[in-house]
Amino acid sequence: MAYVAVKGGEKAITNAHRWLAEDRRGDTAVPEVEVAQIREQLSLAIDRVMSEGSCYDRDLAALAVKQARGDLPEAIFLTRAYRTTLARFGASLPVETGQMAVRRRVSAAFKDIPGGQVLGPTFDYTHRLLDFTLAANGETPIEGALEAEEAQAYPMATIASVFSHEDLLEADTRTPDAPEPFDLTRDPMAFPAGRDQRLQALARGDEGFLLSLAYSSQRGWGNTHPLCAEIRLGEVAVEFVPDELGFPIEIGEVTLTECQMISTGAGGTDKAPQFTRGYGLTFGHCERKAMSMAIVDRALRDASAGEASAPVQDEEFVLYHSDNVEASGFVQHLKLPHYVDFQADLQLIRRLRREHAERVAAMKEAAE
C-alpha cells in the first residue's frame, strides 16, 4: 500500500460538516431533542453505547447518540475516543452480581428457582404491534408500574448456588493470588487467549456480530445446545480502593445485565458429566448482547478444549473481528483516497491485458 500526501479539500470538508450539522438538527420547526430526553427516553440506545463504548456514563452516551444522529456504532466510536482523554484512577474490586438489586431475573431452565421468575421491565410477551398512541404527542396517559405490598427480597439466589451442593453445575474457581486480569486497553490481543481476555473482548464486542455468531452455533455450526439458566438485570455497587484511604469504598452503582448459559458436558475419565457454563455480562440493559456473549463464551471454551470446528469456536476469528470500532474503521477507510493504489492497479491490469493480447495473437499465428 502506498500513501502520498495530497493537499486540498479543506473548504469542501468544512462545508460538508456544516451541512452535516444542519441535517443533524433536522426541521427547525420541530423542537430540538435534549440530551436529557435521549438519556431518559432512548435508554436502551444509551445502554448499548456504554456497553460497546466500554465507558459507563449515561450523560456522555446520550450526548454521543445525539451527535452521531442516532448512529450507534458512530456514538460508540465517539465514546471510545473520549475515554482516551481521561486518566485512569485504577481498577475496581470485582463487582458482586450475586448481591445485585434485581429488577428482572428469569430462569428459562429452572422454573422453581428460589426468588421466583421476576419479569421486570421487558419487551418479552408484548405483541410487537406498533402503538400509535405513542405518536399522539405525549398526550397518552401513562399508567405507572404497579408496586407490590411486599418488596422483592435481596440478594436473590443464583443458579450456581442452587445446584452447588450436587456438583451438577460447573463451579466458578478463584485462584489465590491471581495475577491482574488481561487488559485489552493496555495490551494487544494475544493467543491463545485466556478467558479474562475473551470476556473483556466480548463485553466490548459488537452486538450484531455476537448475535449472529451465537445464532450460527445454535443452528449447528459448533453446536452448543445452550439453555438459559439465568438472566438478571439490576444495580450493583462498585467498590474501589483509593490510595489515600487504603480501604475499599463504594463510588457508585452501575446497572448490569448478566446471563448464565448452561449446556451438558460429557466429562472425562477423571471428571463426571456436569453442566458447563457460558457467561455474559454487560453494562446497562443489553439482554440480547448478554445472551449472545454467554453462548459465544461457551462455544470458545470448547475451542480451548481442542474441539474447534466452526467459526464461533475459532477464537482468533471471533476476537479479532468482534470490535465494531476496529471493524468499521478498516472497512470504512476504503472510502478515503486510494488514488495511488488505483494507479498501480491500473498499470498492472493494462500490462496483463497487453500480455494476454500478445499471447492470443501468438497462438493464432501458430495455428495458421
Add this chain to the structure above:
Amino acid sequence: MAVEAVVEGAPERRRWLSILAKAPSKDVIAAWEGLAERPDYRALRAPEIGMVLVRGRMGGGGDAFNLGEMTVTRAAVRLESGETGIGYVAGRDRRHAEIAAAVDAMMQSSDLRPAVEGAVIARLARGQDERRNTAARKAAATKVDFFTMVRTRSPG
C-alpha cells in the same frame, strides 16, 4: 473485610462515603445548599474527572476480568479546623465530588458532624432506601405466579 479491622473508623466512613457517592448529584447539591452554615475549606485536590476500570468475575463468581470503564470524579478538601475529606463519585459532576469531600471532612469532626449527619447523610440515605424499595416493589409485582392446570377425565 480484613482491612476494616486495621483502619480505625473505616466501616463508618465507608458507610457515609457510599451514601454520598450513590446519591444523585442534584440531591447532594440540594442537601448541601440547604445547610444553615457551611464551613470554609480549601481544596487539597481540585475536582478531577477520570475513570475507574470496572471488573467483573468470570462466571459471576470466579477470578476477575475487566468489564469496562466508568467515569469518576474525585476531590479532596481540608477544613480550617484541620480535618481532611475525600470524595470519589461516579459521573462527571465536580460539585458533587467536592461536596462529598467537604461532608466527609465534617463527619470526622465532632463539632461539625451534627450539622450534616441528619441533614445530609441521613436524608440522602432515606432517598436511596426509598428508590431501592420502590424498585423492589415494582419487581415483586412482576413475579410470575405459576399455577398448574389439572387435567381431569370426566367419568363415563
